[in-house]
Amino acid sequence: MLHKHQSHNTMTYPTDFYDAAQQLIAAGRFIDSKAWVPATSGNFSLRLADGTIAITVSGKHKGRLQTSDIMLIDAEGRSLDGKKPSAETLLHTSLYQHFPDIHAVLHPHPLNSVLISKCYQQRCILENYELLKAFPGIQTHESQLIVPIFANDQNIARLANLVNSYLASVEVCHGYIIEGHGLYAWGQTLNDALRHLEAFDFLFACELQLKGMKPL
Numbered sequence: 001m002l003h004k005h006q007s008h009n010t011m012t013y014p015t016d017f018y019d020a021a022q023q024l025i026a027a028g029r030f031i032d033s034k035a036w037v038p039a040t041s042g043n044f045s046l047r048l049a050d051g052t053i054a055i056t057v058s059g060k061h062k063g064r065l066q067t068s069d070i071m072l073i074d075a076e077g078r079s080l081d082g083k084k085p086s087a088e089t090l091l092h093t094s095l096y097q098h099f100p101d102i103h104a105v106l107h108p109h110p111l112n113s114v115l116i117s118k119c120y121q122q123r124c125i126l127e128n129y130e131l132l133k134a135f136p137g138i139q140t141h142e143s144q145l146i147v148p149i150f151a152n153d154q155n156i157a158r159l160a161n162l163v164n165s166y167l168a169s170v171e172v173c174h175g176y177i178i179e180g181h182g183l184y185a186w187g188q189t190l191n192d193a194l195r196h197l198e199a200f201d202f203l204f205a206c207e208l209q210l211k212g213m214k215p216l
Ligand SMILES: CSCCC(=O)C(=O)COP(=O)(O)O
Pocket: 039, 040, 041, 042, 043, 056, 057, 058, 059, 060, 085, 086, 087, 088, 107
């Protein structure tokens, strides 16, 4: 049976919404401490037990989130509490639809990811790094992780379709970059997704240094 919790504004949130909101607030502080969400960039979400999604409200500073800056959407991205979800909501919901086992999606705008998208076309191939083992299913440095780079698009539905087509065409994908924009990473848990963000940033910094650029 579904346990619900009545909030002060008469909106009924799932009981795990409040814990998810606190987790997203803490994640935002950590991600901001790395300077990965400048201005009001980035958005974060967690899938709840009943399939609804806790996601950041659009336009908020992701390092200074309050409980009221986290809202509830359904699996198709529709607001369930009247608040305005992230402009990039469809990129979150399409990942949850494609990967039934993930519960966290994080989208920061890290400098190193943006620089990578300016140095590489279509994909960045990461190989022969011990840190690749931070990703699920990778057990040796003698592995290859392909990170696709998609052209930026203000039409998020169209961008989500492009990402969906790519995901349907590959066996493995742990994250992608939107050119000149930012990174999308995910995980079974929020800690998994955070680990993936850290690993991507370190690996992208290595690639940038190899190209003679000075990473952050
Ligand atoms: C100021 S950043 C431009 C929008 C963006 O790319 C982003 O990640 C934040 O959008 P949101 O609607 O989720 O706040």
